[in-house]
Each structure stands twice: as structure tokens, then as C-alpha cells.
Amino acid sequence: MMRSGLLASLWVVLVVGLLVIGSQSRAIEPTDVLVFSRDPFLLRPRVSLSESYNDNLFSQPNGEGDLITTVSPGFNLQLGKQVGNNLSLDYGFNRHFYLDRSDLNSGEHSFGFRTRIQGKRLLFTGSDSVQLLSSPIGLVTFVSTPQAPVDPGSGAGAGGGGTTPDPIGGDPIPISGGEVITSVGSIGVERSFFSDSYNLGYGISEKTGVYLQGSHFTQDYQEGVVINDINTIRATGGFGYQAFPKTALFGEVFYGQTATTPNFPSSKPPHVEFLGGFLGARGRFTGKLSGSVRVGLESREFSDGTSAPKTPVANLSLDHRFSDKTAFSLTFSRSSDVSIQYSRESYTANVTSLQWTQMLGSSGKWRSSVGGSYGALSFESSGSVQTRDYNQYSANFRLAYQIQLWLSASLGYSHQRIQSSSEGIAEYNVNQIGMSLSVGY
Numbered sequence: 001m002m003r004s005g006l007l008a009s010l011w012v013v014l015v016v017g018l019l020v021i022g023s024q025s026r027a028i029e030p031t032d033v034l035v036f037s038r039d040p041f042l043l044r045p046r047v048s049l050s051e052s053y054n055d056n057l058f059s060q061p062n063g064e065g066d067l068i069t070t071v072s073p074g075f076n077l078q079l080g081k082q083v084g085n086n087l088s089l090d091y092g093f094n095r096h097f098y099l100d101r102s103d104l105n106s107g108e109h110s111f112g113f114r115t116r117i118q119g120k121r122l123l124f125t126g127s128d129s130v131q132l133l134s135s136p137i138g139l140v141t142f143v144s145t146p147q148a149p150v151d152p153g154s155g156a157g158a159g160g161g162g163t164t165p166d167p168i169g170g171d172p173i174p175i176s177g178g179e180v181i182t183s184v185g186s187i188g189v190e191r192s193f194f195s196d197s198y199n200l201g202y203g204i205s206e207k208t209g210v211y212l213q214g215s216h217f218t219q220d221y222q223e224g225v226v227i228n229d230i231n232t233i234r235a236t237g238g239f240g241y242q243a244f245p246k247t248a249l250f251g252e253v254f255y256g257q258t259a260t261t262p263n264f265p266s267s268k269p270p271h272v273e274f275l276g277g278f279l280g281a282r283g284r285f286t287g288k289l290s291g292s293v294r295v296g297l298e299s300r301e302f303s304d305g306t307s308a309p310k311t312p313v314a315n316l317s318l319d320h321r322f323s324d325k326t327a328f329s330l331t332f333s334r335s336s337d338v339s340i341q342y343s344r345e346s347y348t349a350n351v352t353s354l355q356w357t358q359m360l361g362s363s364g365k366w367r368s369s370v371g372g373s374y375g376a377l378s379f380e381s382s383g384s385v386q387t388r389d390y391n392q393y394s395a396n397f398r399l400a401y402q403i404q405l406w407l408s409a410s411l412g413y414s415h416q417r418i419q420s421s422s423e424g425i426a427e428y429n430v431n432q433i434g435m436s437l438s439v440g441y
Contacts, residue, residue, distance in 0.1 A: 046440025049072070051435055052433065053433055067266060076088060108131070108134060127196070129331070137189050189221060209238075257274075270304040309348050330354055352375075353372070366399070411435045
């Protein structure tokens with residue numbers, strides 16, 4: 001009861017504060033507190049408050065639901081002009097409060113850094129991001145080893161026998177000296193994501209250019225979770241040709257490696273090497289249709305000779321603007337990667353997404369969107385692990401109202417369904433509905 005009262009108070013304080021600002025708008029302009037500018041620096045703080053209900057926190061056939069309140073302050077700091085050379089730093093913090101599962105309360109951080117440096121013929125862009133998360137990702141398996149023997153008075157027997165607390169806070173698990181302890185739990189999992197992408201382009205002529213790209217991605221889960229950490233590096237070289245006034249053709253080749261590291265007692269799996277290439281086009285194809293299309297081929301192989309998919313790959317991203325108020329987008333990707341659950345296992349994913357956006361009314365303040373996606377994931381068998389296939393379905397709806405340039409509110413709903421024809425794979429649904437109020441430019 002006390003928690004729900006505090007969360008309600010957060011909404012009251014924010015709404016009252018916005019009303020005060022609105023009533024004193026002649027004396028205090030929103031830009032006075034939401035934008036700080038001193039050439040060449042520009043600082044824009046922001047904050048949002050959201051309330052959502054998730055009926056299946058841990059993605060299980062019989063889901064456990066809860067009401068979640070999230071407070072999200074953040075800021076964007078920019079050095080330089082929006083058009084031209086600039087650096088920017090973005091930071092966001094999400095503090096989650098669960099009504100019933102207070103043990104899941106957590107704080108999550110995200111950092112983003114962007115760079116743009118342009119010369120007469122050279123253009124360098126960079127993007128770096130860090131996410132430090134601790135929210136639920138489903139039921140997870142933990143593995144741990146017993147600690148040194150404790151005092152018999154504490155309830156554990158001498159010589160390493162007795163019991164040790166379950167890592168997820170459940171009943172004690174009987175152990176013997178040196179034995180590995182395994183348990184399954186519904187908790188938040190600490191994990192970190194790091195990504196970096198750098199692009200250097202050189203204009204040979206008005207219509208022709210070449211470029212080099214380097215990228216890195218790491219996902220790092222907490223120790224003891226039966227999930228592999230993944231680290232991928234990739235290098236790409238390509239060329240572009242402005243074949244039409246608003247459309248460019250391009251081709252590229254790439255090479256990379258993916259390494260996996262277990263967070264539990266296990267030998268380190270072999271890394272994967274991949275090599276491939278794309279041909280494609282990007283830009284504005286017609287007066288209303290724009291985007292990019294690329295198709296190619298990728299070959300993959302584990303360093304120990306274990307087979308991996310050799311498959312066509314593709315990326316499609318198209319936007320069609322029917323009018324100033326109506327737009328439609330279509331994306332499709334076919335790609336391969338390694339499993340985070342099983343060593344020496346790869347999968348191929350085909351994912352298609354659709355999104356319809358509609359402005360409502362003549363004021364331009366109301367915006368609605370509806371969309372969905374379908375994904376087919378096929379995992380190759382590896383050792384004792386059988387071939388598995390998943391079908392992922394999702395649908396979403398969102399209604400947003402731009403109250404002021406600096407103030408917006410939204411209401412949304414999302415649905416996700418996982419199905420599989422493979423034996424022993426649990427199927428489940430996740431429904432989430434939420435509303436939010438955001439302040440900031």
C-alpha cells in the first residue's frame with residue numbers, strides 16, 4: 001500500500017509541476033529550464049514517467065504479471081552545430097518499481113556517444129553505446145559452486161556437506177564438497193551491452209565514393225547464468241555510385257569473427273568466422289518511396305571445423321509516404337548468428353515488420369501507429385542439441401498526443417506470441433499495456 005501511494009504521488013507531483021509551468025508561462029518559458037545553450041554547447045534535459053502492466057514477466061506458458069512504474073530522467077549534450085561537425089553525448093536512466101515483485105526493482109543506465117567530422121572529401125562518423133540492464137529476461141538457470149565450509153552452528157555440516165542458499169533466494173539445495181549447484185529462478189538478470197561503429201568515407205568524384213566500416217558488439221551476462229557471452233567484430237569495405245539524382249548503388253564485402261564465453265563451468269567454445277558481400281541500392285526511388293535494399297551471400301565456419309550456415313542474406317527497409325499525414329514502412333532481414341544458450345550452435349532468422357503511421361485531426365498533435373512483425377528462427381543441431389524452430393509474432397498500437405513542443409503523452413499496447421513445432425519447446429504469450437508522460441525537447 002505504501003509503495004502504491006508513493007508511485008501515485010510521483011504522478012501528482014509531475015502533473016502539478018507542469019500545470020504551474022503552464023500557468024506562469026508568461027514569466028517562465030519552457031526553454032528556460034529545458035534547454036541550456038552556450039555556444040558551442042547545447043544541453044537538453046528530459047524526464048518521463050510511465051505506468052505499464054505486463055501479464056507475463058518471465059515469458060512462460062502460465063505467466064506472472066505485475067504493474068510497473070518507471071521514472072526516466074536523462075539529457076543530451078551536444079558540441080557543435082546540428083549540421084556539420086559535432087559531438088553528442090546522450091544519457092538515460094530508468095528506475096523501475098514493481099507493485100508486487102519489489103525484489104525486481106532496479107535501475108538501468110544507457111549511454112550514447114556520436115561523432116561527425118566532415119572535410120572536403122572525407123566524412124567520418126562514429127556511434128558508441130553502452131547499456132547496463134537488470135530487468136527480467138525469462139526463467140533463467142543458475143550454476144554455482146559451494147563456498148568453503150562454514151561454522152556448524154550456522155546450519156551447514158563440516159567438510160562441505162549440508163546446505164547452501166539457493167542463488168535465487170529459494171529453499172536451500174543439498175550439496176556435497178565440490179558439487180555444482182543448479183537452480184532455476186524468476187529474477188532480474190544483470191547484463192551489459194556494448195556496441196561501436198565507425199565509418200570513414202572518401203569522395204572520389206561527385207558521383208563515386210569508397211568507404212571503410214568497423215564495428216564491435218558485446219553482450220555480457222552476470223556470472224553463474226547459463227547463457228554465453230557474445231563478442232563480435234566486423235570489418236567492411238565498399239563503394240557507392242550515384243546512378244540517379246536521388247538514388248545510389250553500392251557494393252561491399254565484409255569479414256568478421258564471433259566469440260562466445262560461458263558464464264558457467266564449461267570449456268570455451270570455438271569462435272565463428274564469417275565472410276560475405278552485398279549489392280544494393282539506397283535513397284529515394286520514387287517521389288513517395290525511399291529506403292534501402294541489399295542482398296548478398298554469407299559463409300560461416302567454426303574454428304574447430306563444426307558446420308555453420310552458408311546462406312543468402314538480405315536487408316530491406318522501405319518507407320512510403322502516402323500523404324503528409326499517412327506513412328507506411330516495411331522492413332525485412334535474413335541473417336545468421338550464434339546461439340547464446342548452446343555452444344557450437346548457429347541459427348538463421350527471417351524477420352518481417354510492418355508499421356502504419358497516421359496523423360489525426362488538423363492540429364497535427366495527434367499521432368497513431370499500428371504494426372506487427374513475424375520472425376522465423378531455425379537453429380541447427382549441435383551434438384546432443386536437437387534442431388529447433390521458433391515462430392515469433394508481435395503486434396503493437398500506440399496513440400500519442402503532442403500537448404506542447406516540450407510535453408507529450410502516449411498510450412500503447414503490445415502483444416508477443418512464441419510458437420514452435422519442436423518437441424519440448426514451451427509456447428507463450430506476452431501482453432503489455434502502458435501510458436507515459438514525457439517532458440523535454
